[in-house]
Amino acid sequence: MGRKLLLDKAHIENIRYYDVYRANGGYESAEKALKMTPELVLDEVKKSGLRGRGGAGFPTGMKWSFIAKPEGVPRYLVCNADESEPGTFKDRYLMEFLPHLLIEGLLISSYTLGANSCYIYIRGEYAWIPDILEEAIADAKKNGWLGKNIQGTGFDLEIYVQRGAGAYICGEETALIESLEGKRGNPRIKPPFPAIKGLWDCPTVVNNVETLAAIVPILRIGGEEYAKYGTGKSTGTKLISACGNINKPGVYEIEMNISVEEFIYSEEYCGGIANGKRLKACIPGGSSVPIVPANLLLKTAKGETRMMTYESLSDGGFATGTMMGSGGFIVLDEDQCIVKNTLTFARFYHHESCGQCSPCREGTGWMERVLKNIEKGKGKMSDIDLLWDIQRKIEGNTICPLGDAAAWPVAAAIRHFRDEFEWHVLNPEESQVRNFGLAHYADPLEIAAPAAV
Amino acid sequence: MAEEKKLFKVKIDGIPVEVEPGTTILNAARQIGGDIVPPAMCYYSKLQGSGGKCRTCLVKVSKGSEADPRPMPKLVASCRTTVMDGMEVANITSPEVLDARKGVVEFLLLNHPLDCPVCDQAGECSLQDLGYEHGADGTRYEFKRRTFEKIDIGDKIQLHMTRCILCYRCVYTADQLTEKREHGILGRGEVSEISTYIHKSLDNEFIGNVIDVCPVGALTDKTFRFKNRVWFLKPVDAHRDCDKCCGKTVLWLRGDEVFRVTARKDKYGEVEAFICDTCRFDKKETKDWIVEGPRKIDRHSVISQGQYVGVVKPHDALPDVLEGRQPKLLMNIHSISQVNRPEIDLSKIEGPAHSDDFKN
Amino acid sequence: MFSEAKLNKVKEIIARYPQGKQKSALLPVLHLAQEEFGGWLSAETMDYVASLLQITPIEVYEVATFYSMFNMKPVGKYVFEVCHTGPCMLRGSDNIVDYIKKKLDINVGETTKDGLFTLKTVECLGACGYAPMMQLGKHFREHLTPERVDEIINECRVNAN
Ligand SMILES: Cc1cc2nc3c(=O)[nH]c(=O)nc-3n(C[C@H](O)[C@H](O)[C@H](O)COP(=O)(O)O)c2cc1C
Ligand code: SF4
Ligand code: SF4
Ligand code: FES
Ligand code: FES
Numbered sequence: 001m002g003r004k005l006l007l008d009k010a011h012i013e014n015i016r017y018y019d020v021y022r023a024n025g026g027y028e029s030a031e032k033a034l035k036m037t038p039e040l041v042l043d044e045v046k047k048s049g050l051r052g053r054g055g056a057g058f059p060t061g062m063k064w065s066f067i068a069k070p071e072g073v074p075r076y077l078v079c080n081a082d083e084s085e086p087g088t089f090k091d092r093y094l095m096e097f098l099p100h101l102l103i104e105g106l107l108i109s110s111y112t113l114g115a116n117s118c119y120i121y122i123r124g125e126y127a128w129i130p131d132i133l134e135e136a137i138a139d140a141k142k143n144g145w146l147g148k149n150i151q152g153t154g155f156d157l158e159i160y161v162q163r164g165a166g167a168y169i170c171g172e173e174t175a176l177i178e179s180l181e182g183k184r185g186n187p188r189i190k191p192p193f194p195a196i197k198g199l200w201d202c203p204t205v206v207n208n209v210e211t212l213a214a215i216v217p218i219l220r221i222g223g224e225e226y227a228k229y230g231t232g233k234s235t236g237t238k239l240i241s242a243c244g245n246i247n248k249p250g251v252y253e254i255e256m257n258i259s260v261e262e263f264i265y266s267e268e269y270c271g272g273i274a275n276g277k278r279l280k281a282c283i284p285g286g287s288s289v290p291i292v293p294a295n296l297l298l299k300t301a302k303g304e305t306r307m308m309t310y311e312s313l314s315d316g317g318f319a320t321g322t323m324m325g326s327g328g329f330i331v332l333d334e335d336q337c338i339v340k341n342t343l344t345f346a347r348f349y350h351h352e353s354c355g356q357c358s359p360c361r362e363g364t365g366w367m368e369r370v371l372k373n374i375e376k377g378k379g380k381m382s383d384i385d386l387l388w389d390i391q392r393k394i395e396g397n398t399i400c401p402l403g404d405a406a407a408w409p410v411a412a413a414i415r416h417f418r419d420e421f422e423w424h425v426l427n428p429e430e431s432q433v434r435n436f437g438l439a440h441y442a443d444p445l446e447i448a449a450p451a452a453v
Numbered sequence: 454m455a456e457e458k459k460l461f462k463v464k465i466d467g468i469p470v471e472v473e474p475g476t477t478i479l480n481a482a483r484q485i486g487g488d489i490v491p492p493a494m495c496y497y498s499k500l501q502g503s504g505g506k507c508r509t510c511l512v513k514v515s516k517g518s519e520a521d522p523r524p525m526p527k528l529v530a531s532c533r534t535t536v537m538d539g540m541e542v543a544n545i546t547s548p549e550v551l552d553a554r555k556g557v558v559e560f561l562l563l564n565h566p567l568d569c570p571v572c573d574q575a576g577e578c579s580l581q582d583l584g585y586e587h588g589a590d591g592t593r594y595e596f597k598r599r600t601f602e603k604i605d606i607g608d609k610i611q612l613h614m615t616r617c618i619l620c621y622r623c624v625y626t627a628d629q630l631t632e633k634r635e636h637g638i639l640g641r642g643e644v645s646e647i648s649t650y651i652h653k654s655l656d657n658e659f660i661g662n663v664i665d666v667c668p669v670g671a672l673t674d675k676t677f678r679f680k681n682r683v684w685f686l687k688p689v690d691a692h693r694d695c696d697k698c699c700g701k702t703v704l705w706l707r708g709d710e711v712f713r714v715t716a717r718k719d720k721y722g723e724v725e726a727f728i729c730d731t732c733r734f735d736k737k738e739t740k741d742w743i744v745e746g747p748r749k750i751d752r753h754s755v756i757s758q759g760q761y762v763g764v765v766k767p768h769d770a771l772p773d774v775l776e777g778r779q780p781k782l783l784m785n786i787h788s789i790s791q792v793n794r795p796e797i798d799l800s801k802i803e804g805p806a807h808s809d810d811f812k813n
Numbered sequence: 814m815f816s817e818a819k820l821n822k823v824k825e826i827i828a829r830y831p832q833g834k835q836k837s838a839l840l841p842v843l844h845l846a847q848e849e850f851g852g853w854l855s856a857e858t859m860d861y862v863a864s865l866l867q868i869t870p871i872e873v874y875e876v877a878t879f880y881s882m883f884n885m886k887p888v889g890k891y892v893f894e895v896c897h898t899g900p901c902m903l904r905g906s907d908n909i910v911d912y913i914k915k916k917l918d919i920n921v922g923e924t925t926k927d928g929l930f931t932l933k934t935v936e937c938l939g940a941c942g943y944a945p946m947m948q949l950g951k952h953f954r955e956h957l958t959p960e961r962v963d964e965i966i967n968e969c970r971v972n973a974n
Contacts, residue, residue, distance in 0.1 A: 086898045086937035127951040160829040166881035182839030184879040189505040243900040249942035344899045353642040362560040365643040393556030396527045637871045639878040650874040
């Protein structure tokens with residue numbers, strides 16, 4: 001059994017309630033932190049090597065140290081619970097089953113940052129979770145962990161839950177801030193960064209739910225000890241939400257030292273591919289990260305075992321690697337159509353583009369339409385190159401990374417599965433009644449894999 | 454204090470310039486002037502918060518600053534990126550920039566109706582200019598373009614949303630120049646649109662300025678009589694005593710008739726000063742005005758051809774105006790326009806082309 | 814108009830933000846309004862919300878039309894929002910959509926004649942591991958099969974009476 005830091009107590013009955021959580025060592029990290037100076041807590045977080053779990057993987061300690069501290073201006077901590085990247089459903093698990101773990105993390109983090117108000121921005125569709133969180137917040141307050149003069153330290157904190165209303169883009173931190181201000185979720189043009197000018201133009205830190213929850217074990221065992229979990233710069237544990245064609249979809253906590261193969265095939269985690277099928281491809285970090293065929297998933301282009309770490313997953317760059325992203329692990333079996341899957345992602349990003357900047361606003365819809373033609377057997381060979389060109393002209397040219405997120409899945413699908421796209425074009429009728437199948441996508445690679453495009 | 458401000462040394466396409474700290478790359482380029490100025494479709498120096506959206510002004514920062522010479526990893530929007538001391542920027546000398554810009558232009562034109570033959574803005578449209586300069590020959594878009602009904606927002610302004618490029622300029626204008634904004638951006642993504650939601654007229658003493666800031670023909674002046682092609686009109690600078698605005702305008706004349714009144718625009722298409730709606734909409738007699746003299750138009754746009762003597766067919770003059778380059782859009786307009794009436798020969802139309810000429 | 818209790822709720826929401834930042838309450842208050850006034854936001858409802866928060870109506874329209882959970886038109890009493898993004902598609906969401914279409918004799922985006930059911934397809938709802946799934950009101954219905962769908966439809970019919 002892999003070591004756990006976040007879900008170690010998830011099996012305890014009623015752990016979602018204050019008394020049970022407290023009786024099982026809950027709020028002890030907060031007790032410890034409140035006796036330290038904020039600087040010392042920050043040191044522990046820096047030592048832990050914790051990297052943001054929201055997708056970008058930016059070191060949390062460093063991010064916190066950037067927050068501006070002008071005299072007399074309030075600072076804010078915002079918890080990003082917008083969780084909308086297809087394949088990702090881990091934050092939901094934490095909030096539903098371990099709300100106090102999150103609240104404790106928010107308390108320690110707010111104390112460290114000197115924030116007296118903290119907002120949890122949760123996606124609107126998780127409509128029942130605010131009730132769970134608000135109940136937990138009320139209980140924590142009743143027990144002196146929130147409100148005024150917390151545990152006699154003189155530190156005040158209020159936590160509020162704000163519901164979004166259906167917009168993936170509000171997961172982008174500046175769009176989230178706009179939305180929290182009661183506006184359209186249009187990402188801001190940076191700089192200025194939120195650490196200088198965020199919520200209501202005050203210094204603000206936005207962190208993912210899992211990142212903030214991970215602060216609790218860091219304080220419990222110490223930053224140095226936390227850094228001993230995992231591999232290299234991928235310290236600690238990571239929640240992976242596994243879905244698609246596997247036997248046991250669900251949320252797993254892994255120590256970042258296991259191989260992708262073990263994660264997919266072991267009974268402890270995904271339990272192998274469903275219905276005895278073979279593995280065709282995988283998108284290991286949420287819909288926006290590059291899809292890779294089976295042969296590049298389990299081994300890197302250099303022939304090394306691919307591990308569930310930030311570094312190993314991205315080994316080979318976009319040519320042969322992918323990314324850890326948000327940990328939304330999507331598995332495709334041999335019966336799945338890459339074109340169709342790519343189409344649903346393109347449709348998703350088209351649907352979610354805020355429409356502020358022209359490459360994303362116009363390009364995402366265009367990609368969806370071209371992909372739809374190919375998928376329906378109405379595509380032309382030149383459409384594949386057209387798609388490549390459209391994604392290329394979106395990537396890197398937009399205000400926020402949603403443009404990239406829309407471009408990457410299309411690029412990677414064409415890069416690795418061009419045969420399958422061509423087959424759709426050349427066999428318009430057949431492609432409507434059967435799938436391309438596994439083809440050569442699981443064949444062992446002999447040499448360093450080429451980038452097809 | 455008369456302390457001398459330190460100026461930042463910047464190079465754009467190899468041309469050095471010294472600017473004040475806080476200047477954007479775009480404005481530094483404008484200080485140099487000429488071909489190296491990036492095109493700007495959404496930025497408007499007089500509107501706070503504008504810019505960053507259209508992405509036509511993308512440039513490459515090949516050297517970040519003297520202190521940190523690393524290049525920036527991505528192209529940046531020059532209108533919203535401030536210069537650093539020692540920064541080096543590539544605009545037209547960077548193939549990467551030109552390629553990206555071509556992409557942006559294609560995106561901007563993707564859903565554009567290309568109905569230039571019937572558009573009031575033709576001849577003074579930033580998108581048209583941009584298309585000539587950077588566009589591809591045809592469109593690779595094979596799908597139905599999105600269309601909207603044109604609507605009157607009040608009796609003075611017409612909104613032709615299909616042409617809008619969502620630059621947000623009119624929204625900022627209403628926010629910053631009027632007491633209460635009544636129109637805005639509705640919807641999301643590709644289907645977002647400028648609208649009032651429930652039909653409302655825009656009524657405010659300065660709202661007419663949205664017509665001048667609109668870079669395309671999405672917001673037009675309904676009082677512009679006879680919908681004349683601008684290049685048949687003679688622009689003159691004029692002024693009057695106005696208690697609401699500076700009263701300095703351009704009158705667009707044919708003979709002695711005032712066809713419309715606009716603010717004075719500089720070579721980047723920005724107004725020199727905003728004008729009030731009384732000057733714009735209600736003063737349509739030459740006797741209302743003191744004419745200063747002909748307006749010099751130094752934009753290299755198609756509008757300038759109106760100043761050529763003896764022009765009969767608008768498109769004949771285009772290659773001249775474009776310094777010998779062939780215009781790409783107008784020539785093919787029939788094949789790609791939604792106003793697809795190839796049987797209509799523009800040159801056969803008596804006088805200026807009128808939208809009625811294209812009605813089915 | 815909101816009831817006294819709802820108005821107090823609005824006040825409580827506004828109190829979460831610093832003075833003068835009451836516009837931040839817009840999303841929560843629109844949610845309340847949609848629940849309260851028939852499951853959608855009419856122009857009158859939005860104007861009312863604008864007056865409550867002392868902002869201009871266009872600010873409300875801009876926001877309401879941006880977010881997909883706000884209905885700008887009336888919908889059926891029960892809205893089946895079936896997810897059809899990649900992970901759900903991989904687990905057969907298309908079949909579920911087809912099944913509901915046949916069973917209720919409506920297309921995606923339509924409402925049954927009795928005004929009871931509306932079928933929508935939506936993008937990923939964060940339940941990819943429990944696919945196929947749909948949102949029904951406040952809750953998710955996961956691991957859908959034709960049998961589960963039948964049960965849900967029956968349940969709604971019973972509750973409606
Ligand atoms: C389009 C887009 C969507 C995003 N969605 C989320 C999200 O749902 N949840 C999240 O935590 N971060 C999301 N992010 C990342 C956030 O912008 C931000 O980096 C993150 O909340 C920082 O937290 P971390 O440092 O703890 O990872 C998204 C980013 C982009 C560009
Ligand atoms: S990239 Fe897309 S989502 Fe991001 S600001 Fe531009 S249009 Fe909006
Ligand atoms: S109507 Fe004109 S000014 Fe307004 S957003 Fe559209 S293009 Fe810009
Ligand atoms: S002018 Fe700079 S992005 Fe539009
Ligand atoms: S893809 Fe359906 S819930 Fe995520």
